[in-house]
Amino acid sequence: MASHQFNLEKLKGRDNFASWKFSVRTYLEHEDLWECVQPPSEDDKIDLKRDVKAKAKLILLIEPQNYVHVQDCKTA
Helix, strand or coil: CCCCCCCCCCCCCHHHHHHHHHHHHHHHHCCHHHHHHHCCCCCCEEEEEEEHHHHHHHHHHCCHHHHHHHHCCCCC
C-alpha cells in the first residue's frame, strides 16, 4: 500500500484562506472525502466514519488559535 506524505499549509486566518481552501479541497478530493464537507441532499446518507476522518483532517490543517471557531462542530 502506498503512503502519501503531504505538506499542506495550515490555515492562519484571512491572509492565507484562498490558497488554504484550494489545497484542502484538492487534498480531500484525493482522499475521497470531499463530499463529507458538502451539504447533503435528502437522499444522501452520512458515512459517520468518513465524516470523522474528514473532520479530523480539517482540524489538523488549521493553526491552534483558530480551534475556537471549530471546536464545537459535530461534523466535517
